[in-house]
Amino acid sequence: MMEEMLRLSALCIAVSLLITVIGQGNRTMGMLAALTAGLVLFGWLLPQISTVLSKLQQILDTAGIGIDLLAPVVKVLGIALCARLCGALCLDMGSRWAANGIEMFGVLSALICVLPLLERVLHLIGSI
Amino acid sequence: MDVDLIFRVAAVGILVAVLNQLLVRSGREEQAMMTTLAGLIVVMMMIIEQINRMFTLIKSTFGF
Numbered sequence: 001m002m003e004e005m006l007r008l009s010a011l012c013i014a015v016s017l018l019i020t021v022i023g024q025g026n027r028t029m030g031m032l033a034a035l036t037a038g039l040v041l042f043g044w045l046l047p048q049i050s051t052v053l054s055k056l057q058q059i060l061d062t063a064g065i066g067i068d069l070l071a072p073v074v075k076v077l078g079i080a081l082c083a084r085l086c087g088a089l090c091l092d093m094g095s096r097w098a099a100n101g102i103e104m105f106g107v108l109s110a111l112i113c114v115l116p117l118l119e120r121v122l123h124l125i126g127s128i
Numbered sequence: 129m130d131v132d133l134i135f136r137v138a139a140v141g142i143l144v145a146v147l148n149q150l151l152v153r154s155g156r157e158e159q160a161m162m163t164t165l166a167g168l169i170v171v172m173m174m175i176i177e178q179i180n181r182m183f184t185l186i187k188s189t190f191g192f
Contacts, residue, residue: 011131018138025145028164029137032171036137039178040130046189053189071191078190 008044012037031093038089045081075113079106133178137171 015037023030053074060070083106090098144167151160186192 015134015138018134022138022141022145026141026148026164026167028168029141029144029171032168032175033134033137033141036134036171036175036178039175039182040134042182043178043185046185050189074190075192078186078192082186 004044004048008041012041034092035089038085042081042085049077049081069117072113072117076110079110079113082106083109133174137174140167140171140174143167 015033019030019033019037022033056070057067060067083102087099087102087106090096090102144163147163148160151157151163
């Protein structure tokens with residue numbers, strides 16, 4: 001895992017330099033290269049997250065805790081990752097309004113995902 | 129999601145950047161704009177499929 005991390009760090013540094021060079025000549029193409037790098041980075045990240053999530057699921061099964069408790073947490077994680085990456089890309093491209101819009105919508109979506117958990121907690125408290 | 133996609137896009141980017149500078153220096157701003165537009169379209173056609181695959185992967189990973 002450590003090698004993957006080192007390889008990815010080296011790749012990000014190399015690509016950032018490349019994007020800086022391209023961006024000087026043509027800003028549009030620099031942004032497209034940054035978008036592509038973001039896609040590749042996310043494409044590398046997702047399988048690692050799947051591994052963690054399946055291990056987490058096994059642990060919950062062993063502990064006898066229902067999977068429906070984990071689902072909102074996983075969705076919020078996905079929303080956070082997506083909003084963070086897309087917001088950063090928009091910020092790089094100079095669209096602060098788009099970045100803020102994505103982050104706000106991410107917060108709202110995460111809140112909606114968590115509401116069922118909140119209801120269960122209140123229900124639990126009420127039944128004591 | 130392979131890494132050489134980045135370098136393919138970077139190659140197109142460098143090519144467009146160089147052509148852009150050449151055309152601007154020779155006084156052909158409109159053609160420079162057209163070159164940038166063509167480069168944008170070429171790169172978007174290269175990565176639009178990856179964006180679609182990415183969102184499908186996100187939906188399946190996080191259970192949306």
